Amino acid sequence: MSDSAEASAPAVRADGRTPQAQELGTLFARHYSGLLALLVRQTRDTALAADILSDAIETTARHLESGRIVRPEAAAGYVYRVAMNLLRNYRRNIDNRPERRADPAVLETLPAGLGLDEALEERLARQVWEVVADLPTARDREIVKRFYLDEDDKAAICRDLGLSPVHFDKVVFRARQRLKALLEARGFKKSDFFSVLLVCV
Amino acid sequence: MQRAMDRRYIDDHHVVARYLADQLADAEREAFEAYYLEHPQMLEELEATARLKLGLARLEDTGELARLMRPPPWYRQFGRLAMAASLAIVILGVVLWLAGAPSSLPLAAASRDELTGLFRAPLAVASRHTVLRTRSTAPDALIELPSSAGAIELRVLPETVTTAPRFRVGLHRPEAGADSGPLVSLGGLSPDAQGFVSLYLNAARLEPGEYLLRVSPEGAGASGDEFLLRVSPPALP
Numbered sequence: 060m061s062d063s064a065e066a067s068a069p070a071v072r073a074d075g076r077t078p079q080a081q082e083l084g085t086l087f088a089r090h091y092s093g094l095l096a097l098l099v100r101q102t103r104d105t106a107l108a109a110d111i112l113s114d115a116i117e118t119t120a121r122h123l124e125s126g127r128i129v130r131p132e133a134a135a136g137y138v139y140r141v142a143m144n145l146l147r148n149y150r151r152n153i154d155n156r157p158e159r160r161a162d163p164a165v166l167e168t169l170p171a172g173l174g175l176d177e178a179l180e181e182r183l184a185r186q187v188w189e190v191v192a193d194l195p196t197a198r199d200r201e202i203v204k205r206f207y208l209d210e211d212d213k214a215a216i217c218r219d220l221g222l223s224p225v226h227f228d229k230v231v232f233r234a235r236q237r238l239k240a241l242l243e244a245r246g247f248k249k250s251d252f253f254s255v256l257l258v259c260v
Numbered sequence: 261m262q263r264a265m266d267r268r269y270i271d272d273h274h275v276v277a278r279y280l281a282d283q284l285a286d287a288e289r290e291a292f293e294a295y296y297l298e299h300p301q302m303l304e305e306l307e308a309t310a311r312l313k314l315g316l317a318r319l320e321d322t323g324e325l326a327r328l329m330r331p332p333p334w335y336r337q338f339g340r341l342a343m344a345a346s347l348a349i350v351i352l353g354v355v356l357w358l359a360g361a362p363s364s365l366p367l368a369a370a371s372r373d374e375l376t377g378l379f380r381a382p383l384a385v386a387s388r389h390t391v392l393r394t395r396s397t398a399p400d401a402l403i404e405l406p407s408s409a410g411a412i413e414l415r416v417l418p419e420t421v422t423t424a425p426r427f428r429v430g431l432h433r434p435e436a437g438a439d440s441g442p443l444v445s446l447g448g449l450s451p452d453a454q455g456f457v458s459l460y461l462n463a464a465r466l467e468p469g470e471y472l473l474r475v476s477p478e479g480a481g482a483s484g485d486e487f488l489l490r491v492s493p494p495a496l497p
Contacts, residue, residue: 091303093310097280100317136297139306143293147282180318187315188324197331204325206274207309208316210281213274231274239308 080120087116087138092179094142101146111149115141186241190234198222199230206231265291270302276309367465368431368444372411375462386410386463390456391473391487393419399470399490405463407494412461416475418451419485424477426450427457432472434488443471447478468493 087094098108119137122128128137194200198220205211217227265288270276275292278284284292296302319325369375372382386406391414394400403412418427427449430442449457457475468491476484 091307093307093314096314097310100314132300133297135303136293136300139303140293140297143279143282150282180314183311183315184318184322184324187312188319188328190312191316191319191325191328197329200329204316204329207277207313208320208325210283212278212283228272231277232271234312235308238312239304242308242311 077120077124079123080117083116083120083134083138084113087112087135091135091139094139096180098142098146102149107149111142111145112138114145115139186238189241190237193237194230194234202227202230203234207234265295270295270305276302276305280306280309280313365462365465366444368429368446368459368461370446370449370459372460375411375460383409383411383460383462385413385460388413389415391416391489393417393485393487400473400487401489403461403466403489403491405466405468405491405494410463412463412466413458414461414473415456415458416473416487417454417456418475418477420477420483422477424479426478428476428478428484429457429459430474431461432474434470434472442474466491 095108095112098111099105102108102111115138118141119128119134122137123131123134128134191200191203194203201220202216202222205216206213213224213227216222217224265275270292275284275288279289279292296306316325319328366375372385375383386408387403387410389401389403389412391401401414406412416429426447428445428447429449430445432440432442446459449459451457471489471491473487473489474484475487
């Protein structure tokens with residue numbers, strides 16, 4: 060590495076953490092709790108989910124430092140992509156790497172317990188309850204449950220419930236829009252995330 | 261050949277939910293990942309969907325989802341129907357009341373039926389008056405208002421000889437000035453065999469005082485006649 064490159068490299072703290080990884084960990088815990096929750100639910104293993112997210116954050120931070128990620132606003136997307144790839148690998152048992160443990164510093168920034176703040180989970184559950192209860196028929200609620208929770212595919216749901224694909228689309232669209240409106244009404248927006256990230260990078 | 265990944269494709273094919281469920285084919289997944297790296301706002305959609313899944317899982321854990329899945333019991337559905345029916349009755353009542361309120365009824369009409377609101381019986385004729393042009397300054401008709409609701413029938417004989425098949429009648433307040441518009445104007449009135457033009461006034465909307473009744477044949481440039489009506493309050497019992 061040249062002198063000039065070393066001079067421009069980000070400071071690495073004595074514990075091996077880079078400021079970018081630290082910031083990304085904090086911001087992801089604050090703004091992207093849904094991803095961590097998804098990882099926990101999918102792996103049924105809080106530590107493994109935290110490992111995956113930590114790994115994704117570290118990888119993204121390294122790419123930011125090396126300049127492989129040119130646009131800082133794309134960093135959150137990179138974390139998402141890496142985390143989803145790691146999860147997929149885990150699920151397919153292709154790249155399950157137990158020796159890769161989480162960076163404790165990043166883990167510290169993540170909420171305790173199941174991986175999520177209990178109050179946050181409860182708040183989310185109430186919002187989703189509103190969305191589901193707002194659907195006009197039991198059949199519409201069944202569609203949302205089977206599609207988003209059971210992860211059944213659209214064709215199977217339409218066949219089982221005797222639905223047209225258009226009706227299915229309408230129900231799913233309505234549920235999605237309603238949840239989005241509820242989340243936005245409670246301040247769920249990523250614009251803050253990007254502005255903080257731009258500053259820290 | 262697969263369509264290019266864009267917002268429309270993502271919505272139409274439920275790509276976000278299928279991505280989180282790991283149901284996309286490799287090419288579709290890579291295209292979607294490239295898309296959301298280019299469009300960071302798509303992460304909001306990913307995050308919202310992840311939260312929806314989390315919320316549903318939580319509701320399932322607590323048993324609340326199972327309760328939500330059940331159709332509401334019959335009595336609750338019946339309750340909703342009863343409430344809707346009650347509301348409809350109230351609205352209908354208000355509409356009928358408003359339609360029948362004296363202030364919403366016309367002051368004059370070509371027939372008795374038109375003096376009352378919807379679903380109401382025609383007003384009874386309280387008095388009949390033949391209105392002829394007199395050669396004095398005295399009113400052409402003296403009308404005493406009835407003590408209860410009713411229609412006042414006027415049979416007006418136009419003075420101007422004409423072959424016009426239809427007449428227009430306007431009721432004016434003389435003190436309002438010559439240029440003021442009529443209180444009410446009726447068109448298309450046909451004279452009977454004797455040449456009288458009939459109309460009905462709503463006693464409930466008529467106030468004591470003097471009125472000018474202008475009757476003119478319908479048609480361009482046609483002149484008409486004026487009749488002075490004096491309306492007096494109901495006689496004391």
